[in-house]
Amino acid sequence: MFAPTQEQVRRFFCEAWARSQAGQPMQAIEQLAADWVAEHPEWHGELADADAAAARDYGTGAVGGNPFLHLSMHLSISEQCSIDQPRGIRQAVELLAARLGDLHAAHHAVMDCLGQMLADAQQRGGTPDGEAYLACVRRRATR
Known part of the structure; x- marks a missing residue:
């Protein structure tokens, strides 16, 4: 089972978004992640700085307050539907x-x-x- 660290998850979303914005080739899961990031323009700036995003403390707040928890849930639901x-x-x-x-x-x-x-x-x-x-x-x- 894949169990990424918090930092790995955050960097994955930041990198997927950066690759999307740069028009670089992407794996299917990266494209799916970037598509969900695109649906949340309120977080585009935050995901533009992977180092800052990886270091930020989002606390234990609600799904809407942590972009990485929120985006991970979008990915999870997408994957659940796909299978x-x-x-x-x-x-x-x-x-x-x-x-x-x-x-x-x-x-x-x-x-x-x-x-x-x-x-x-x-x-x-x-x-x-x-x-x-x-x-x-x-x-x-x-x-």
Whole structure:
């Protein structure tokens, strides 16, 4: 299993964004990361300085306050949908995106479910409950 350090994650996003802006060839995961960075212009300046971004303390605040946590969640949801894991997540996210009229907005709604699943797992000291996560996304898709 790949377990990058905080600094590696931050540098990955900064480098993917820099490569995108420079028109350099990119791996598929770098392009996906750069696409999500492009959706968040509020962080473009911050990601332009990899050294400063790697050193910054974002605290333990919410997903919206830490660009790297937020962008990592976008990547995670994209990857979950690409392999449909947990089974049914792709359809649930597609339905939510159709209901909201925007994939980006759907991802933000899914982040609430993903964050809750992770918090619940951490609180009980167990593994994440993919079925509860999927049920949360489905509820949001059918509201």
